[in-house]
Amino acid sequence: MTREGDRSERSDEASGETASREAEAHTPELAGEYDAEAIESHWQRRWVETDTYAYEGDPEQDPNTVYSIDTPPPTVSGSLHMGHLYGQTLQDFAARFQRMVDGDVLFPFGYDDNGIASERLTEDELDIRHQDYERQEFQDLCRDVCQTYEAEFTEKMQGLGTSIDWNRTYKTIEPRVQRISQLSFLDLYEKGREYRKKAPAIWCPECETAISQVEVEDDERGSHFNDIAFGIASEGTNREEFVISTTRPELIPACVAVFVHPEDDDNQDLIGETARVPIFGHEVPIIEDERVDMEKGSGVVMCCTFGDQNDIEWYQAHDLPLRVAIDETATMTDLAGEYEGLSTEEARKAIVEDLDEEGALRDRWEITHAVGVHERCETPVEYRVSKQWYVEILDHKEEYLDAGREMDWYPEKMFTRYKHWIEGLEWDWLISRQRDSGIPFPVWYCEECDHPIMADKADLPVDPLSDEPPVEACPECGHAEFEAEEDVFDTWATSSLTPLINAGWDWDGEGASEASDLGAESGERQRPANGGDGGFTMEHPELYPFDLRPQGHDIISFWLFHTVIKCYEHTGEVPFDATLINGHVLDENREKMSKSRGNVVAPDEVIAEYPVDAIRFWAASAAVGDDFPYQEQDLRAGEKLLRKLWNASKLVDSLAPADPAEPDELAPIDRWLLAELDDAIADLTAHFEAHEYAKARDRLRTFFWNTFCDDYLEIAKEREGDPSTAYALRTAHRTFLELWAPFLPHVTEELWQAVYAESETQDAGDDALESASIHVRDWPAPEGYEADLDAGETTMDVISALRRYKSENQLPLNSELDAVTVYGAIDGFEDVVRTVMHVEDLTVSDDDPDVTTELSDISLDYSTLGPRYGEKVGEIDDAIDDEAFELDGDTLVVAGEALEPDLFEVSHERTYSGAGEMIETESAIVVVE
């Protein structure tokens, strides 16, 4: 704690001194064991302090040289979970790779602290209800609670070592964002894409607000089906009553009609008659409609305003009256007569009892069924008629589909989710919420004629509850009294603007016509002015459209969708070139982590036990878009890799000077390594560009561990002092650190600073991490080394054969071998085999070894044989199995066919008759005497 205090005091002093004292706390040094805990937190702190990842782009810059990422800001509703950790890490791979490839990367961060989620957090945290507070008072409480959570969240995010630019964070509730959000509302309104309408909407009685379709989720709840007898008030049928089944008897005071399916033979007689509702006695028409589900209950259904979405459709289609029996807090209204004032639950019980008493309850049994509940509070939703603002989207479905097609999807298959979502859309987007903590609508209404008065763009952000409207009198009717809109925006109305927030979208009322002229000249980089005076501008036009938008596959259908369409409507451009979809982290049994199952793994616990770099290595193991399990064994694999990298670095450090001169000519083995490295670089670059992190990870690990450590380092040990090997060792080692850097930022930084940074930045001063960090270096490019890769491969085969020989004969690996003969092409690598395997006398022979061969098998090349011989292949196969074939020179005569040599291969059983032991490998034969 004291140290913390010291540091924050000192940071006000001259930065040079601060930095040098900081450096004393931890001097990168390549010695002993790798201490991840100390080293990781050190670099995390240094990266933030020195703005290593700050975006310094220039608005005039060519957008092609900037890589901009639009990150969805996490909702402030709790603490960091494994999904955050995984998603952020994946984004960071892209950010770090691109920073090395191209330099300027914008990797921002935001908090979505506006809306119902943070209100509920506040209510839970402080154990209060928003209804008990004044709006401003409650908003202040929300800000306080969110601030605490955000501070904690930030600290934990920084502990993940992601390369976020912490200078560029935002909150969706801050004034700058409020201005953008209100601008968006005004712009869409002016474009004719928003309307205010009185209509049935989904309503949460607990939160007391309208909510949108996407905020409702199904929940299995216990309930009862009640068979209730309705009387018949008209004369057209012999029946005196009929029965309906309902789970919501408390809605019968709101009953406005009864429906029968037109093809329901049993109930045809009811159509056109009048029903009498029990207890309440009011009469309602019986109407036919195809939407009746004949399979359910009696086939006769009551329609109430409103029990479900079907009721709404009927209400609209048949122009039914509105009977509101339940108010905004789920309390019965005066329409419910003696039940007025009861909650829906209480009323349900009372009405059922009274129905029973009256003889109208014919049956009642328990069921479980899916109930629509509000995702934030799990309260069953109601449907209420109210005046709400909508964004019109249904008429632009085709354009939104095209927008989706314009983006590159990683993985590609995820586009179908977006597509199906849009194709299935049935409602326009309801954006008004009757809540306290949110961004207010910048609107007033004329008290006389209800005409909406929009705020002036220049005045934004405004709060109509405390600010005055921009007009003296209503432009429609001249009335001078106005009513403020009390509603706030839906969270998504703001969080769908993150590309515009990140790019600094704004409206300029003065210099705007100029800006719009510029736009016409220089094409798409400038936003066109929106009619008349003024126009939209961007502080950082070079960022927009964004190169990448990452998110989980669960939010494609609303967050990504809303963001694409809003930005598209505002700018006419698709906001993202590409979108990267991450899967979900499951528990070790591949099941979803959830609090109720108690299988949640907290990132804190994982970080306490494993290095962040090891966790990142695990995060890289999943194919992008696939769900994958959290398994501790994978973290141990990462830990082992860190140790290997550390130890190999120590060995390299002991074998060669840090910065050896390039020799005039490289020895074949060294040229071979660098040529293999070139190949690896090319593969890795392609994998990173395609977001194939799992493939990149495995390719790099295999090459580093097997080829470099197991094969090359063992050779290099025997070549200590050779300038060619020293150069190759160091070149490869530097490159490995750079290639690992996006995956393992901490250990590579430590190694880089310990070994190479000093020699490169001696003159730059101590606090020049910003330019000396491995993470701002250039991504390696293939150098064009050429080598006989086949001979190298054969040589490695020979070496591992000899290693196996020693192992199997229980010999130490450094034991001497008297004489070895190699039958195979290892041109130029003879010395390598001799020294690394300690061979006294090595002979390489072009001849065949002294063997007696016996024909053992014919292996057919089916890929050419199949297409040529078709169904005859089976016959040929059988004949060979029966040994019914003959070799006629190069030709194989079998089953009446003469097969050309390219169709088969003859393999021989070799029996070595010379001295010593023969070992066969794929590419060579080795004889040890």
Added chain:
RNA sequence: GGGCUCGUGGUCUAGCUGGUUAUGACGUGGCCUUUACAAGGCCGAGGUCGGUGGUUCGAAUCCGCCCGAGCCCA
């Protein structure tokens, strides 16, 4: 109920524009102290590729159905 995705040794995974011998890691058994690393190296065991039917000379791979899991939607 609909859509999308997934199912490969004990565990996780590669392969899946069809070519017969299915990749690697972890774990597991055995052997080896070798000028980084024994938390290392070498060798081995372990798989009817969810089930089933089809297309084909040939299917982990393509198609149909079924089973199981996940996500989204109703």
